[in-house]
């Protein structure tokens with residue numbers, strides 16, 4: 295079973311994806327991490343994330359970069375969002391994601407274009423969303439727990455910028471697939487969101 299999970303930043307899709315993968319005993323790929331590694335590698339190379347050439351050169355990042363805590367920072371998220379606009383970068387990361395999706399036994403992948411581009415043939419597609427205000431609150435709490443000094447207003451502005459870039463880009467924009475189950479987590483705790491996701495998965499499997 296392939297489960298494709300898409301949605302904007304801080305919608306809760308990462309946490310949900312991990313829970314769903316553990317529940318069904320499936321391997322999980324956080325595809326945002328690949329784009330974050332590209333963003334980070336661009337900086338390590340002294341490059342510019344808005345340059346398609348510099349961004350493409352950074353696709354050859356070493357795998358151990360994926361474990362670096364700096365990848366989780368807001369700044370790296372913004373770099374990833376800028377780097378992910380370039381079609382050549384998306385193309386270069388396609389095979390790795392596609393192979394993960396098609397492995398024997400199935401997989402859970404989360405990102406922005408899993409249900410639309412990477413695995414349009416997924417058995418289940420979920421689109422996890424939430425209001426900017428509730429996503430910013432969540433991200434703010436997360437940053438406070440990690441002792442990162444950043445204001446709520448800065449986080450809100452960054453989320454809005456990233457949403458605009460991710461939904462507005464020409465290649466593989468952030469978009470719910472026609473056959474995706476949309477779950478709005480603005481008013482849901484993790485347990486409620488997980489229950490809603492399990493319901494949607496059961497419904498998708500029946501249809």
Ligand code: C5P
Nearest residue numbers: 303325326327329374375378405406407
């Ligand atoms: O999900 P995460 O916030 O880690 O993703 C960082 C950035 O990577 C996103 O803002 C988006 O621009 C990009 N991304 C993407 N396609 C994916 C996953 C992430 O364009 N499948």
